[in-house]
Amino acid sequence: MKLYSYWRSTTSVRVRIALNLKGVAYDYVPVDLTKGEQAGDYAALNPSKGVPALVLEDGTVLTQSQAILEYLEAAYPEPSLLPGTVAQQAQIRAAAFVIACDIHPVNNLKVLTYLKGQMDQSQEAVVAYMQHWMTEGFTAYQSLIRPDTPFSFGDTLTLADLGLIGQMVNARRWGLDLAPFARLTDIDARAREIEAVARALPEAQPDAN
Known part of the structure; x- marks a missing residue:
């Protein structure tokens, strides 16, 4: 899978940590927000023009960090990021x-x-x-x-x-x-x-x- 990310993006930090904790391999694709790259070709991938975006092996595109985190928790339940009752x-x-x-x-x-x-x-x-x-x-x-x-x-x-x-x-x-x-x-x-x-x-x- 591919993670479209910007190094200083706090929302991308969340997703990068989750991927690393769960041992999910990914290719890092930088999107330079300070140069407006989010408003170029990338906007076709994520119309919100933000990062991160996670592209799964089958081509499915996931956007919004919290939605991506919920997906990762369901698809890769260990270690759990939502433990308890x-x-x-x-x-x-x-x-x-x-x-x-x-x-x-x-x-x-x-x-x-x-x-x-x-x-x-x-x-x-x-x-x-x-x-x-x-x-x-x-x-x-x-x-x-x-x-x-x-x-x-x-x-x-x-x-x-x-x-x-x-x-x-x-x-x-x-x-x-x-x-x-x-x-x-x-x-x-x-x-x-x-x-x-x-x-x-x-x-x-x-x-x-």
Whole structure:
């Protein structure tokens, strides 16, 4: 299969970690978002003009990172990213969606480009905007997870942790004060020691610059 990805994309980080954890081999196809490659031929593959997109062996195209993660969980159930009871799985999804639905959609490249372009906002205003929504989201996330486990919901990585790891990359990039989020930085540091996670981080990608 092929993974269309951009090295610094936080949504791509989630999927890369899942593929690595589950031992699923894939070819990496870079899509440079900063050069507008998502609006070229790639748009025929993914009309949303975003990454990642996963092309299966039979040619089926999957888009939207959370949908891809759900597919991988169903097709490659071990190790599970949604352990526990149905209720516990819903709690994991809820925390994951705080990252995927509350933070990322208002903090992605399309939004920032619009703010600086059509809305004529300064770099300082854009940074403040980014930091505000990450603070709001991280505060909610930290309240939803368990307080005393190695990872967000237990001893192993879950769907929620994958989103957190990617968003922590963005938080550091935009200079977010992480002092109020010691629980999250601890989880992130512990996760980065896992080889499957380390191989999925932005700096480890072939298109990193």
